Amino acid sequence: MSTADHERLVVIGNGMAGARVVEEILQRDAERFTITMFGAEPYGNYNRILLSNVLNGSQKIEETVLNPLAWYESNHITLHAGVKAMLIDRERRVVVGNARRRDAPPYGLDGHDPRGVAIEEPYDKIIVATGSRPFVPPLEGMGKPGTFLFRTLDDCEQIAAYAKGCRSAVVVGGGLLGLEAARGLLTHGVEVTVIEALPQLMAAQLDPESAALLKTTIERMGIHVLLAKSSSQVLGEERVTGIQFNDGTTLDTDMVVVSAGIRPITEIAKESGLAVERGIVCDDQLRTNDPDIFAVGECVQHRGVIYGLVDPIWQQAKTIADVLTGINPRATYLGSKLATKLKVMGVELASMGDPKAAHPDDEVVVYREPSRGVYKKMVIRDKQLINAILLGETDTAGVLTQMFMLETAVPQRRADLLFGTSTGAPILSVFDLPDQAQICNCNGVAKGKIKDAIMIGKCKSVSKVGVHTKAGTGCGSCKPLILQLLEVYAGEAQDDPTEHYYVPGVPLTKPELIAAVKAKSLKSVSAVFRELAGGKEDPGSKPGLASLLKSLWPHDYEDERDARFINDRVHANIQRDGTFSVVPRIYGGVTSAAELKRIAEVAEKYNVPMVKFTGGQRIDLLGIKKEDLPSVWKDLGIPSGHAYTKAFRTCKSCVGTDFCRYGLGDSIGLARKIERRFQGIESPHKMKLATAGCPRNCSEAYVKDLGAVAIEGEQWEVYIGGAAGSSVRKGDLLCTVNTHDEVLKYMGRFMQYYRENGKYLERSYGFVERLGIERLRDVLVEDTEGICTRLDAEIEAAVAAYKDPWLEAVQPVHASQFADPVPVAATGNQSHEVRS
Amino acid sequence: MSLHTLQRRGGQTMGLQQSSPKRSIHLGPVDFIPLGEGRAYKVGEIGVAVFRQRDGQLFATQSQCPHRQGPLADGIVGAGTVICPFHAWKFDLATGRCAAEGVTLRTFPVYELDGRIVIELE
Numbered sequence: 001m002s003t004a005d006h007e008r009l010v011v012i013g014n015g016m017a018g019a020r021v022v023e024e025i026l027q028r029d030a031e032r033f034t035i036t037m038f039g040a041e042p043y044g045n046y047n048r049i050l051l052s053n054v055l056n057g058s059q060k061i062e063e064t065v066l067n068p069l070a071w072y073e074s075n076h077i078t079l080h081a082g083v084k085a086m087l088i089d090r091e092r093r094v095v096v097g098n099a100r101r102r103d104a105p106p107y108g109l110d111g112h113d114p115r116g117v118a119i120e121e122p123y124d125k126i127i128v129a130t131g132s133r134p135f136v137p138p139l140e141g142m143g144k145p146g147t148f149l150f151r152t153l154d155d156c157e158q159i160a161a162y163a164k165g166c167r168s169a170v171v172v173g174g175g176l177l178g179l180e181a182a183r184g185l186l187t188h189g190v191e192v193t194v195i196e197a198l199p200q201l202m203a204a205q206l207d208p209e210s211a212a213l214l215k216t217t218i219e220r221m222g223i224h225v226l227l228a229k230s231s232s233q234v235l236g237e238e239r240v241t242g243i244q245f246n247d248g249t250t251l252d253t254d255m256v257v258v259s260a261g262i263r264p265i266t267e268i269a270k271e272s273g274l275a276v277e278r279g280i281v282c283d284d285q286l287r288t289n290d291p292d293i294f295a296v297g298e299c300v301q302h303r304g305v306i307y308g309l310v311d312p313i314w315q316q317a318k319t320i321a322d323v324l325t326g327i328n329p330r331a332t333y334l335g336s337k338l339a340t341k342l343k344v345m346g347v348e349l350a351s352m353g354d355p356k357a358a359h360p361d362d363e364v365v366v367y368r369e370p371s372r373g374v375y376k377k378m379v380i381r382d383k384q385l386i387n388a389i390l391l392g393e394t395d396t397a398g399v400l401t402q403m404f405m406l407e408t409a410v411p412q413r414r415a416d417l418l419f420g421t422s423t424g425a426p427i428l429s430v431f432d433l434p435d436q437a438q439i440c441n442c443n444g445v446a447k448g449k450i451k452d453a454i455m456i457g458k459c460k461s462v463s464k465v466g467v468h469t470k471a472g473t474g475c476g477s478c479k480p481l482i483l484q485l486l487e488v489y490a491g492e493a494q495d496d497p498t499e500h501y502y503v504p505g506v507p508l509t510k511p512e513l514i515a516a517v518k519a520k521s522l523k524s525v526s527a528v529f530r531e532l533a534g535g536k537e538d539p540g541s542k543p544g545l546a547s548l549l550k551s552l553w554p555h556d557y558e559d560e561r562d563a564r565f566i567n568d569r570v571h572a573n574i575q576r577d578g579t580f581s582v583v584p585r586i587y588g589g590v591t592s593a594a595e596l597k598r599i600a601e602v603a604e605k606y607n608v609p610m611v612k613f614t615g616g617q618r619i620d621l622l623g624i625k626k627e628d629l630p631s632v633w634k635d636l637g638i639p640s641g642h643a644y645t646k647a648f649r650t651c652k653s654c655v656g657t658d659f660c661r662y663g664l665g666d667s668i669g670l671a672r673k674i675e676r677r678f679q680g681i682e683s684p685h686k687m688k689l690a691t692a693g694c695p696r697n698c699s700e701a702y703v704k705d706l707g708a709v710a711i712e713g714e715q716w717e718v719y720i721g722g723a724a725g726s727s728v729r730k731g732d733l734l735c736t737v738n739t740h741d742e743v744l745k746y747m748g749r750f751m752q753y754y755r756e757n758g759k760y761l762e763r764s765y766g767f768v769e770r771l772g773i774e775r776l777r778d779v780l781v782e783d784t785e786g787i788c789t790r791l792d793a794e795i796e797a798a799v800a801a802y803k804d805p806w807l808e809a810v811q812p813v814h815a816s817q818f819a820d821p822v823p824v825a826a827t828g829n830q831s832h833e834v835r836s
Numbered sequence: 837m838s839l840h841t842l843q844r845r846g847g848q849t850m851g852l853q854q855s856s857p858k859r860s861i862h863l864g865p866v867d868f869i870p871l872g873e874g875r876a877y878k879v880g881e882i883g884v885a886v887f888r889q890r891d892g893q894l895f896a897t898q899s900q901c902p903h904r905q906g907p908l909a910d911g912i913v914g915a916g917t918v919i920c921p922f923h924a925w926k927f928d929l930a931t932g933r934c935a936a937e938g939v940t941l942r943t944f945p946v947y948e949l950d951g952r953i954v955i956e957l958e
Contacts, residue, residue: 826880
């Protein structure tokens, strides 16, 4: 790759902030910069937040790796791992780095390898992401064997290794990280004491009352806590034997871990003449006083604040990426509000805002339940939440955090915020979810990705979000959530006209399309593209059109096989390894010994890897090669069970009056009649049916697309729009009738209405919900539109047109219909010239 | 790249110079592939999917989708694209590119010669 026309970006620091800002930049414009990174630690990049999990053994080091070395390679990033940047020479516009000895102590100014060669990297732009180092209070004897800091992966490994030979440990520092370290040490079987100089734990997050309660909770876990104790000296000659305090008292211990907060690493900035106070001083674009040098992360002092949490740092990284790539040269970062959660096993704690911020006239809501260790507090000013602490029970932490972050007005009933609403209704909706929360469970799409598609990718409609991220393109049940996200992040969801088209490639709604197809008498998919889509083929629209045309012209539809999905070309269901599954038709789920024998023989003859019963009371032969399909069908001698297509699938049944002592109606007889009549009827999506001989519903008829349930008084109830898949819904009662024939009549009527009015791939439950059961009863039972006679005639015609697709075993539509990959010899004509 | 693209257009090649050795492989009659569909071939160890669009244009790509190895020849074809039957990843047949997922299929020059399909392997 040529580098001449790329700007050179040097990132100093390879921690979470440095790597994140690079990711954000690559996401916006992967071509713009030639990127070089300096990292003093000899690793790729890892998630420091998970360090305490490494210490307590619940995660392995490898699991904390965010960007392995291969990531740098594949993104063409030069990583100087184990090289410390020493100086920015702003006159020569180069960054000077020095290789560090592998055994060099972290954070030190020395430690560079004297044999190492100085590295110089020229730059156009720099991002300083040097992070922070642990603050070590003045403590004599620090550095002798058995004393540790708690900050890096190396620290974690060393602490864990050393703890094996220890009986007791002291953690200096009762803040967030100190407590996490203490809990981690406990898992190594040592007796742990936490020493805090202040009179309470976690002073940055807790008020004195909650801190006292937390102390009790932690002591119950077996961790000792000493408050208002200043340590002065680590005791012991060759290794640690104890610790001495300012008041003269001592405590025996085998090791000392210091976790007393962080201080920004600013030497290189100072050395290079950048403005530094407590941290590197940055403006609202994270620019230092040199316009070509930016800073991000824990080394930054922004509006007087230094942030040590990831959320603010992610926001900073986004701002820099927007500015540097020119996506939004005026992007600004205006500071962050802070919310934390304590990640200590056995302690639930969430805190947001400054616990010392309260004014005398603020509204303070407190709930205490000391016996369970529960404490909940909110401070509200001008209807806005300015501080909250949840200890012992954090169910509503998500909502509170969002209210706090977004500065929304809190609801009238304050109690809802601490305990949830009595009805279980959400207080806030998608707001509650963090960026990594999965919205689309079918395609594994997280909220953050959808948010980016809306805000960066400029997707303004549910379908655009789907094209961009695949969210909502599986079962579709997350679409309402995507809609909410659009309303939140784009102001409103735009109506995408293509959402109303029957298929995206033909700009007509279903009724318009049907009218046009009938008016022009279009009988093939290619004719529809030619006449109604300006001659432009759209492959994604083909199966939908094929399904519609077949239902509109049951007898003279011009079948173009390329318009079908592969399942419908070979009448079997394609599996993840490219083989197919074969499900023979078993009417009503009732088979015979002879049929079972034939199926067993086929399974043996073709070495079928799996024979399985389906949820629809059928037998599934899985793992059959495409070219074996015709002979498998011939050997079976049973018609297709249509288990691969958008059509009537199955009607299962319970044993009904034949054997069951509770049976009220002949459910088996009915199921077989239903299946004989409607087999192969195509529809917008699959239809799964069942009949139940009594309301005990053994065959699950209440949750089927169509179901019939026998009730007392020799009657049948007909249900429509039930579901028990990715959505679960009890069907709606369409009507109650007296005979099998009437059940068949109303079921057929509903099927035809659904075939005509359902959107392609809309399941019956979506269709019934969209139209409403009252309207469907009016149309299909009361005949308010006078179409029932026509519907009955149309479904009758479709039934009459049924032909078993497996007959194509004898008469394939094309010689290569069932061809597996054709082997060809790899030897060809060697030629150096090009044919003409 | 540009040579491949030129060769693919309309199944004809232009009078271009090129030096790397090529093997022309005959895959059999073009009628083997129904109009608008694809079929898979195994050339030695190399899986190749050949597509015959409704307008007669031919395309050839690697046979498996890079996502979960879906058989692309079983996909739905049209407007110079194929949709994988497994998870509906959509590829441009001329360039092999799947824009949404940022991956690219290997493509092969392919043309029709006396009613037979010929592809060129390097």
